[in-house]
Structures are given as structure tokens and as C-alpha cells.
Amino acid sequence: MNFLTKNPPIVMNSQRTYKRTFTLHFVLIIVAVAAIILEVLTVVPNDATYTALDQTFKVFLMLVTGVFVSLIIEFLYSLSNGTKKRFNAYKGYVDPINTGLLIALLLPTITPIYVLVLAVIVGVFVGKILFGGYGKYIFNPVLVGVLFVNLVFSSQLVVTNTPLMLLKKALNEGTFQINNLTELIIGNYDSLAIGTTSLALLMFAFAYLCITKVVDLRISGTFLLTVLVMSFGIGYINFYVAGDMSEVVGYTLINMITGFTVFAAVFLISETVSSPTSRETKMIYAVVVAASMMTIRTLGIQTDGIVIAILFGNMITPLINRIFKRSNTKTFVKTSLFLVLTIAIVTFSLGYIL
């Protein structure tokens, strides 16, 4: 009797890569559907030339276009390098669909369709395929596409009156009024992108993805915590100088729950391929992203710096991966102390500069 010795019957645990991508896929589709439904509920200004239904159709069209363009590019690429058979099962479609959906969700409702198509082409082709496809890229392809159109077509993507913009204006002019909190949580406000609105849904998705281990709590949790501490610190210093402490909480809340903060924590920052690999490096990465984001938000021209912040984090990922050689208690304690110090210094500097 002869036996095969090719691969051993190694017992593996129940975690699987495809299960994780499927879970993410499932959650993304729910978020996309919710984004469409939210557009129906949005109150349209009286003088507007469009109706709520027009907006809903636009959002639907954007999501579908994003998915199709992404799929077509991946399919053409698979024809060119002979990996066409991966499209035989639905498994092969999941990752392209996820990328397309995410790019569409990160753009505002007013985006012209050709801009969206360009965003997907740049994201999938330049961001993903040029590096060798899924698992090989160093920058998050979604953000590459979004950054590209944000830089090149910035005049077509102007959104006004998002809570963060109001906040920035208020900090400069000294008056600031917090919006209706319930409206903020449901997601009924002008936002920078179609997918970033409903806080309740995103938090639910966050919890679910954390339980299923798709999202690494050490990245997303550290990120959210850092943003919380930093925005509170910056708010505290500024309102302390101004003498009116009542709006610190409002400042922190707006920073936390609007904009891309939660959306990034759920879908972007803990994207495994472009983020670091060990416990300590993941925490450093999260803090670096949070600190860059807060710097851009408080000092930069952009209202929401998350895209550039995460791409910056991706950029330094190989470096932090190289610095760390071990992952044990000693390095963990050292890293944590270092990070607490960094957060404190950045918060105070930003607070005083502002």
C-alpha cells in the first residue's frame, strides 16, 4: 500500500481567509443598501433642482458602476495572465466587488460618473494590479483611487456644510453649535461620502466584524481611542483658552462620529494586506494614522484627512515591520509607553498651535 506525502493532514483552526472576505462582503452590501435607503430619507432643500428619488438613483448607479468597472478590470487582467478560472466560483468575484463598493461609498453623491469610473480604474489598476493583485499591494487600492480623484477632480467633488467643516469654521470664528445628535447617529446630514453617514449601522458592523475577526481590534480600537483622546485634548486646550468649557464634548463627538472616522475604523484602516503584521506594529500604525488624521483635520486645508493619513500609514508599514523583531511582553510594554507619550506630545502641540 502506498501513500501520498504531498501535504500533511495538518489540522487547522476554523479561521479562513475566504470566510473573512465573505463576511466583509456581506457587511459592505448591507452598508451599501443602507446608503441608498438613507438618500430617500434625506430632506432636500426647497430651492434644489433635484428630488430625493433622483439622489437615490444616483447613489444606486454609483455603487453599481463601481462594482462593474472593478470587475471588468480584474477580469481583463485575469485573461492576460491566465488566471481566468478563478472567476468560475463566486469566491473570485468577492474581492473585486468589495473594492468597487468601497470606492463608490467613499465618494460624495454629487460625483460625476466619469470621475467614479476613473477612481475605480486608478484604484484597481494602479493600486492593486500593478503590484500583483490581491495580497501583494502596499497601498490600500481603495484609497489610491479616492485620493487620485480628490486631487485631480477636487472642483467636481465640493461638498459644503458637513459637520466637520462647520466645526472648523466655528473654531476659527469662535462660535459653534452642535447639530441634533439623533440626526447625527441615524445619518441624516450632509456628508463627505455616501457610505459614511449612519453611525448606528457602522457601529453595528464594527461589532460584528470584530467578533468574526475580520477587523483587528488592536488596529481599529487603538485608532478610535487615539482619536477620542486627541480630539478631547485638542478641544479641551482650545476651549480652556477661550474660557467656555461647555462645548468640549460636542467637539469630541463631532470628530468621533462624523466624517470618515468610524467608516475608516471599520473598513479601511484594518485592511490586512496593507497594514503591519504584529501586535506592536499594529498599534503603532493605528496611532500614526490617528495622529496624522488629527493633524490634517486641525491644521490642513482638507476637512477629513483620513485618506492621506491611512496612505501615509501604509507607506511607513514596511519600515515599522522592519524595526520590530520580536513580539513579547517586553516589546509590548515599551511600545505602549512610547505610544502614550507620542499621543500626549502630539495632542499638546496641536492644541497649542491651533
Place this chain on the structure above:
Amino acid sequence: MITEYRTFLSPKKIYLPLTDNDSKIANLSVKEGDRVLVGQVVSYKFNGKTKTPVLSTVSGTVVGFEEKTDRYSKIVKHIVIENDLLNESIESINYKVKEAQNQLRNYPKNVTTYKNNITAAQVRNQLANLGIDKVSVDGLYTDISFSGEIKHVVLNAVFTNEPFISTDYELIIHNAEDIVDGICLLGLAGDTTSLTVIVDRFMPAEALEELGKATVDRDIELVTIDVKKATAWDYKVIKKLVKKDLNINLLEDGVVYTSIQTALMVHNAIRKGLPIVKRQVAITGDGLKINAVYDVRVGTLFSDLVNDLEGYYDIDYMNLHIGSFLTGIQLDSDDFAITQTIDSINVSEYRKVEEDVCIKCGDCNDICPAGILPQNIMNAELKNLNSRIIELDTHLCVECGLCTYACPSEINVMKWVRRAKRRIK
């Protein structure tokens, strides 16, 4: 699933490998046509430092020498002995526990008591003479060697093979006293009082109770673990004792680490003068018609056992795996002899594993008990970066296989880390 206990103690012929993967030089003591008895030395094997006897496990005639695949998948020379079924054995020395001491439960600390009856040198000599040096070989288990300084003796009462193949608890229930005696003897031989037994929280209460009763006055520490999570418990327990990163060979850290089956063998060797003529082997897998725990004579061919188990199912492609599922060895034929180092054999249908790309999730980095970064090492190995492999402390890998276990992309991470280790050796 294991459904029954079986014995197979009278094979027609036995095959004993003359060398193994450490000791490569053999020196024969018998020739073809000689009659040998149970426990008689037929050959010595050398590894450069020590010589270990190869003992006959049956009485009968040496009928020749044959080249065969051994349990490490290497082709080595085997001595073939025809069994005359008389089971005559040579006279052996034994060191019985004095009756009075055995009855008196509340004697003082273990080591002094044993020293009154037998010395460390006697235990070491007896173990060396009876060839008890290698019993458990998978994972972190060490040889039974006392050439260096021994500070701790650790025994695993949970797994035959860490993880997944658990100990036969009937063995503990029926032999708890003897097992604990074996542990104390190991402590005496190593001149140490730090004796630790790893037990499972979810062990049958009876087994735990028997072990507790036997260890009560003897300064043996029982460490409870929770086996529901595979996280290299043995590594963590030993690391706590040693208080530094472990070597792949624990003997260098002054630790003898073995399973309780070994303790029972040590007891039998010292108190009864018995060499390892038979051993318990768990034979499992969906490829076999019957799964069983066997009491089998060392030297029996595995194919004989398969015949006794009514053969294989009619499956086209099968795997034959010896030892732990994470670190064991694959063989391409069932024509090999059972040795004292085999504790479990699995024959199952071949399942093709399609590896996905590495998504750099870092699950392997999190689970690694040695605190090194398998993903980064694999990356460096794939890019042939020697200096990076050294920088990442690859030599600390103990080859437990948990990185492969944790990988969601089903990549055999350990294979790459092993290759990296070999590269910088």
C-alpha cells in the same frame, strides 16, 4: 474515533532499526543464526557521545538483516528476529521499593526517601542499560538524558501528542502510583526537586483524583491548563519555570520534558527491570476500518497491525502520518516497524489543500509561543534575505506548528520557517 483496546504481542517476526536519526553508527553484538532472549542487547547505536543499546523484544533466532524505511522516512538497516513465542527473558536487575516504605504513606520528601533505596547513578545506569533514552519525540519532548545539569522535570499528562491526540486516561487511572513513582525516579536521576505535571482542567475526575492521591505527599506540582485553546501550553508552563526563551532542545535549558507514558516505562525499568518490549500506540483515521488503542510489541510491522484491523477502506489517495498532527512525519509506505518512539499513527484520506495568498493578517505572529514573527520570517525566506532571517531571531523557533494551525490562508508557515532555520544553521 477509537472504539476499542487491542493487543498484538506475538508477531512472527520483529524488525528493529539499528540506527535512528540521531545515532547513525551501529555496532552489532549478534550474528545471523544466533538465539536471542527478551531484553538481550543485539546492537549498540552511537551518536558521537553516547551509546544506546538496541534490545530484542522477543525471544527467537536472528534470521537476517534487511533495509527498510524507518519511522523517520529514512532507509536504514533492520535486524530481523524470528519469534519462537517462548518469551524467555534474560535476568535483569531491579530495585524494588521496600515494602515497609510503600505502606507508610507519610514519609518525608520524595528524593530523600528514594535516595535511601536507590542512588541517582543506579537509576541512570539502569535507564541507559535498558535503552530508555528516546520515548516521546514529537514537539518539545526531550530525550531522557542526564548528561547535562537538570533543573526541572516536566511531564505532560494531557497529550500523547501536543495538541489534539490526548492521553489515554485509563492508563492514568490504573497506574497513577507507578506513574508518580516514575516521575520521582526521573527527578532523582536528574538530582532535582522541581517536578511538574501538566494536567487538563477537563480531565475525567477519576483520573485527576488518582493523580492527586498519588502525588499528595511528594512535592510534585500539578499545573492545570485549559486545552480548549491550542496555544502551546507546555511551552508557556516550561517558560515560567526556566524564566527565559527556550531552546528547541529543552535539555540545554536543564529541562527533561516527556509524557506520562515515559514515566510508566521508567517505573517498569527500575522497579521491575523491564525494557520497553511493548508500547501503547493509538491507531486512528478514516482510512482504517477499525480504530484502536494497541498494546503492541516493539518491532512489529505496521502492515501486520493493519491486517489485524481488517485492512483499509477502498480509498484512492491516502496519507499515513506518524505522531503529532502539527509536527509529525509522513510516510509513503506502511511497511515499517513500530519503535518505542511511535505513540500514534493516523491513516486518512488525502485532502487537497489549496493555499490562498498570505493576507498578512498576523495571526501566526500572535500565536507564536516563542514570541518571534513567523510571517516576517516567511517573507524574508521567500526573498532569500539571510541577514533579515538572522535578525528576526529565527533560531528561537521550537517548530511547534501553531503558525500553520492558525493560518487562515492554509499556508504551511512552519515549512518556510523551518527552511529559514536550516538556511542559517
